[in-house]
Amino acid sequence: MVRALDQVSVVIRKNEFFTLLGPSGCGKTTLLRLIAGFEQPSEGDILLDGSPIGHLPPYQRPVNTVFQSYALFPHMTVAQNIGFGLEMLGKPKAEVEETVAAMLKLVRMEELSDRRTDQISGGQQQRVALARALAPRPKVLLLDEPLSALDYKLRKDMQIELKRLQHETGITFIFVTHDQEEALTMSDRVAVMSRGKILQVGSPRQIYDHPAERFIADFIGDTNFLAAEVVSAEGRRAVLRLSSGREVAADLPEGMTVNGKVTAAIRPEHASLSAEGGDLQGTVENIVYFGTDTHYHLRLADGVAFVVRHQNLRDSAEAFRAEQPVGIVLKTDAVQVLRD
Amino acid sequence: MTALSQTPSSERAAGNEAPGALAEAARRAEVRKNLLLTTPALIVLFCAASGPLLIMLVYSFLKAGNYGGVEWSISSDGWANVLLHRDIFDDTLSIADAHLTIFWRSVKLSIMTTLVALILGFPTAYFIATRPAESRNLWLFLITVPFWTNLLIRTFAIMEVIRNQGLINTALMAMGMIEEPLQILFTDVAIMLGMTYVYLPLMVLPIYASMEKFDFRLVEAGYDLYATRYRVLRRIILPLVKPGIVAGSILVFIPSLGAYVTPRILGGGKNMMLGNLISLQFGQGRNWPLGAALSLTLLAVVMAALLVYVRSIGKSESGRD
Numbered sequence: 001m002v003r004a005l006d007q008v009s010v011v012i013r014k015n016e017f018f019t020l021l022g023p024s025g026c027g028k029t030t031l032l033r034l035i036a037g038f039e040q041p042s043e044g045d046i047l048l049d050g051s052p053i054g055h056l057p058p059y060q061r062p063v064n065t066v067f068q069s070y071a072l073f074p075h076m077t078v079a080q081n082i083g084f085g086l087e088m089l090g091k092p093k094a095e096v097e098e099t100v101a102a103m104l105k106l107v108r109m110e111e112l113s114d115r116r117t118d119q120i121s122g123g124q125q126q127r128v129a130l131a132r133a134l135a136p137r138p139k140v141l142l143l144d145e146p147l148s149a150l151d152y153k154l155r156k157d158m159q160i161e162l163k164r165l166q167h168e169t170g171i172t173f174i175f176v177t178h179d180q181e182e183a184l185t186m187s188d189r190v191a192v193m194s195r196g197k198i199l200q201v202g203s204p205r206q207i208y209d210h211p212a213e214r215f216i217a218d219f220i221g222d223t224n225f226l227a228a229e230v231v232s233a234e235g236r237r238a239v240l241r242l243s244s245g246r247e248v249a250a251d252l253p254e255g256m257t258v259n260g261k262v263t264a265a266i267r268p269e270h271a272s273l274s275a276e277g278g279d280l281q282g283t284v285e286n287i288v289y290f291g292t293d294t295h296y297h298l299r300l301a302d303g304v305a306f307v308v309r310h311q312n313l314r315d316s317a318e319a320f321r322a323e324q325p326v327g328i329v330l331k332t333d334a335v336q337v338l339r340d
Numbered sequence: 341m342t343a344l345s346q347t348p349s350s351e352r353a354a355g356n357e358a359p360g361a362l363a364e365a366a367r368r369a370e371v372r373k374n375l376l377l378t379t380p381a382l383i384v385l386f387c388a389a390s391g392p393l394l395i396m397l398v399y400s401f402l403k404a405g406n407y408g409g410v411e412w413s414i415s416s417d418g419w420a421n422v423l424l425h426r427d428i429f430d431d432t433l434s435i436a437d438a439h440l441t442i443f444w445r446s447v448k449l450s451i452m453t454t455l456v457a458l459i460l461g462f463p464t465a466y467f468i469a470t471r472p473a474e475s476r477n478l479w480l481f482l483i484t485v486p487f488w489t490n491l492l493i494r495t496f497a498i499m500e501v502i503r504n505q506g507l508i509n510t511a512l513m514a515m516g517m518i519e520e521p522l523q524i525l526f527t528d529v530a531i532m533l534g535m536t537y538v539y540l541p542l543m544v545l546p547i548y549a550s551m552e553k554f555d556f557r558l559v560e561a562g563y564d565l566y567a568t569r570y571r572v573l574r575r576i577i578l579p580l581v582k583p584g585i586v587a588g589s590i591l592v593f594i595p596s597l598g599a600y601v602t603p604r605i606l607g608g609g610k611n612m613m614l615g616n617l618i619s620l621q622f623g624q625g626r627n628w629p630l631g632a633a634l635s636l637t638l639l640a641v642v643m644a645a646l647l648v649y650v651r652s653i654g655k656s657e658s659g660r661d
Contacts, residue, residue, distance in 0.1 A: 036564060037563070037564075038560055038563070038564075057563065058560070058563040058564050059563050059564070059565075059566045059567060059568055060566075063564075064564055064565065065560075065561075065564045067557060067560070067561060069555075069557055071555070071557045071558050071560065071561035072561075073558060073561070073562075073576060074580070075579045075580055084562075084565050084567075084575075085565035085566055088565055088566040088567045088568075088571060089566050132565070133564075133565075136565070136566065
């Protein structure tokens with residue numbers, strides 16, 4: 001038997017913006033479809049407010065979905081689309097109209113209420129899909145990569161818009177994405193998934209600064225990986241000896257006991273270059289200017305590649321040149337030990 | 341619509357800054373060329389459709405020849421005989437009950453055939469459209485297999501199934517559900533069953549064509565928004581595959597109304613439909629003008645039915661919006 005999801009157990013809090021992040025095929029969409037009710041779990045259950053919903057049909061769950069394709073009804077107007085859920089719930093006509101008007105206002109689509117859904121732009125369709133899913137006031141709103149079809153500028157706007165909607169409605173949002181930036185900017189908490197398993201759950205900051213596994217450190221942001229030797233370890237802290245011989249303090253993932261060789265991760269912006277030596281020694285190979293910051297591609301003494309990111313300030317200190325031997329200074333708490 | 345579609349071409353002509361007369365001449369040459377290109381189609385259309393209709397129209401206003409054919413003198417008897425009956429002994433006129441019965445039976449059986457074909461055809465089309473893409477062609481192929489066999493043979497096959505010692509009756513009697521065989525053959529029900537069987541693919545194929553384009557993710561969206569199975573069908577699937585249902589219904593209704601072979605064989609000759617009545621006038625009846633008038637009446641009934649149907653569809657759609 002193929003397991004799309006394996007031992008997934010996660011508690012999602014009320015009014016939380018919770019993101020399932022992972023590469024395509026990691027099972028995040030399957031998990032979303034299980035919560036929505038389009039798939040039935042072969043084992044285990046799903047609890048909503050303490051009551052099991054894992055085996056209810058989708059139309060009996062107080063959960064609504066914003067589909068990746070939007071799935072708007074093409075034979076109905078914008079207003080009819082938004083009112084559909086309420087109508088199916090048997091709400092009186094006056095209430096449906098009132099809520100539809102409120103929803104149109106919430107997503108700023110009042111003027112287009114009588115348009116057909118093929119007469120509005122992609123961004124507007126997105127808003128209608130949101131309004132339609134929010135109108136019945138579900139306990140949980142599921143969003144299946146809803147921003148992937150939008151262009152960059154619109155996506156940025158919608159990210160802020162989604163945060164605003166979540167804040168104003170107080171509904172729990174479960175958001176699925178493969179875009180790490182989306183996950184970091186919008187979420188209260190993120191679950192990183194891979195191959196049907198949840199690898200780590202935490203705030204964007206925890207996930208970024210203290211990735212528990214090599215996969216997460218690699219998937220989210222840029223990371224330097226270094227081989228290191230454990231000198232001592234106690235609780236969540238350890239002292240590592242780097243290839244340069246320097247000893248540095250490092251964080252350990254929860255529940256990991258270490259000895260011997262480990263892999264350490266250092267974010268490029270958690271290190272800086274210095275002409276007067278540092279924790280590591282290297283040579284500048286390449287300098288890439290990005291406007292907001294500059295990336296220095298280095299080669300360490302033992303041949304390992306290493307990237308350091310300097311923010312470009314008006315009063316930035318001296319620039320470094322290619323071929324220049326430099327020292328790399330690791331900032332406090334920069335080193336994180338990874339599970340392989 | 342026409343005005344709209346012409347705007348771009350006139351704009352283009354103006355944009356070329358060609359002298360007005362020259363542009364006009366070029367446009368006319370274009371029209372002449374198009375006319376020339378459509379000539380073969382127009383000839384076929386005239387020979388195959390308009391021509392025969394015209395002949396029928398002329399014949400319907402002529403006098404019936406004694407041994408078939410027509411005599412070239414104008415008479416309204418052909419049309420009068422559609423609804424009226426002249427007694428051969430005392431020449432009194434009365435309403436032609438037999439004709440009305442046949443008209444009514446034709447319309448009734450055609451509507452029922454269309455309904456039954458829709459009830460059977462819709463789930464079939466739905467089933468095929470929801471199969472994996474690779475196996476859909478196989479199912480479609482199976483739907484079209486009956487077309488490979490002659491209509492006459494298929495009709496006799498139906499006869500074999502429903503006759504008194506046929507498959508259905510034998511099976512029902514063997515199970516002890518009936519004492520005596522059911523008389524299905526040579527009834528209206530037999531005609532309807534036969535026509536449904538023969539025309540079912542004409543219902544399935546257009547519905548399938550609509551259904552194939554249908555985005556089944558909308559069904560999930562419906563379930564997600566608290567619609568039960570029935571309501572998803574009623575509010576989402578049906579409105580979106582309606583063009584297919586309309587096309588299928590028309591494709592079944594029209595040939596049913598003019599059916600000849602099926603009522604002839606399964607109706608046993610006494611339960612005539614319009615097609616049989618018309619054929620009778622050109623054969624033993626030796627009344628070609630009446631046959632021609634009946635044919636045109638059939639055409640009118642079909643047109644009227646189509647008009648009513650299309651109107652009602654359009655109304656329900658605009659009513660929803």
